[in-house]
Amino acid sequence: MSPTDGPSAAPPATRMPVTRRPIERIKAMIAEGRLRPGDRLPTERDLAHEFEVSRSSMREAVRTLTTLGVLEVRHGAGVYVSSLRPADLLETFSVLAEISQGDTLIEVLQVRRMLEPAATALAAARATDAQLERVGAILDRISSGSGGRETVAADLTFHQAIVQITGNATLAAINEGLSSRTFNARVWRGHCADGQAARLRQDHERIYQALLARDPDAARAAATMHVMEVERWLRADLETATAEEAAAPGAAEAG
Amino acid sequence: MSPTDGPSAAPPATRMPVTRRPIERIKAMIAEGRLRPGDRLPTERDLAHEFEVSRSSMREAVRTLTTLGVLEVRHGAGVYVSSLRPADLLETFSVLAEISQGDTLIEVLQVRRMLEPAATALAAARATDAQLERVGAILDRISSGSGGRETVAADLTFHQAIVQITGNATLAAINEGLSSRTFNARVWRGHCADGQAARLRQDHERIYQALLARDPDAARAAATMHVMEVERWLRADLETATAEEAAAPGAAEAG
């Protein structure tokens, strides 16, 4: 065990960076329930005094906890404990999808291939009529679009809406983090260029039909096929990019 | 769509907080590949000058990106782009498991119930002899322990080792984020108190046997059973806690 274990295993006091003390203490207070969602913390100035650090350091601590989704800062109004809902705590997740390239994108898709089929099956079993109607409306927006921004946005919304039907906010937040606008835009652009946008539309239609039929098995299969289609495209795209890179290094993103 | 969409949809320039500009620009440079893993950035002072912000603000930006796992700072040495591996970018993930309570823990387990069976099945199909040997050694550490720290640590390692066999680092990082020492400790303590620690050991043994047999279906089933056992315990534990809370509000954690 490392000497830094435990929230307040004080004795050794391994000279942790000053900024870290407030972070750990506040996190611990929240984990222990002494601070609850929506609670307001003292002002930055008071906190700094309480933890015996300068205001700059206190601000860095607050910023860290804000980035983690644990705290919320309102200019002029104060620092508050966030709702602590999964969506808050997993907001940072999106950087993975934003920044990842190449092999990591494949890995991300493999994870989605584990989650989305299970989620879609669950949704098929639980969906209410109103929820299905909403999904149908989103599907119309995908179909009526021409592969541009609208379509990409609708596509993302489509999958999010389905995952939300499961009622599992954590699952929804994770799945949302595994998708990204930019990646989805690439997928659509690629399919349109190959004249295969119909494939994507058909995938979505099949998923929707499975939901309508409230058939979990069909939903699972349809979702699996869809993710696999995206994965198939990505693998092909990566190969092309690699080949172009080899032919003309450093100019892969042109056009 | 909100007016703040897009990384550099410049024209409106919606007066974003000063600190945010460097964050978005650096993130964009990384996403575009202009900054690569291991690259060193200019000093904080130079960066501040370049982005026309004060050093304090620049520091907050760097701090944010560090928290997100995108950058790495070495005291006295400089600021570097992290390896950008999933494990870096998903480090923040652990706060979810650390802080979550009640219903969110159930949700987390439901996600694990989607991931771990799939991962274990994949591991069964891919495991090498050396990897299996390592898992077996870890299993011995679980069995020889008595439910204390050692056991809990070995338990976590056991599952992580299996997921790592899949070769999917993103999956491994996500799954690790969905587990936490404190939660696992609670599970073991609870099972020991009920005299049911044998259940957990048997679950692990079954998973291991399925891996040895390189039987994905058996592995999937065994992993599912294991997560369900933990979920069963958690639901019972939550009910008990709720009941005690109702009887003696505010004293649930005593003893």
Place this chain on the structure above:
DNA sequence: GCACCGAACTGATCAGACCAATCGACGCGA
């Protein structure tokens, strides 16, 4: 009773100083 305004509060940003860890050049001694 209500809309408006301003003072007090609180976070956001800035500036400059000094502390602490790192790294590399230099020089001493084996």
Place this chain on the structure above:
DNA sequence: TCGCGTCGATTGGTCTGATCAGTTCGGTGC
């Protein structure tokens, strides 16, 4: 020549205090 310690320059870490910019809320006047 090689090895190692020292010292100074570089760079992140922390502190202080001032000023800018939203929020809140109570008072003021219609």
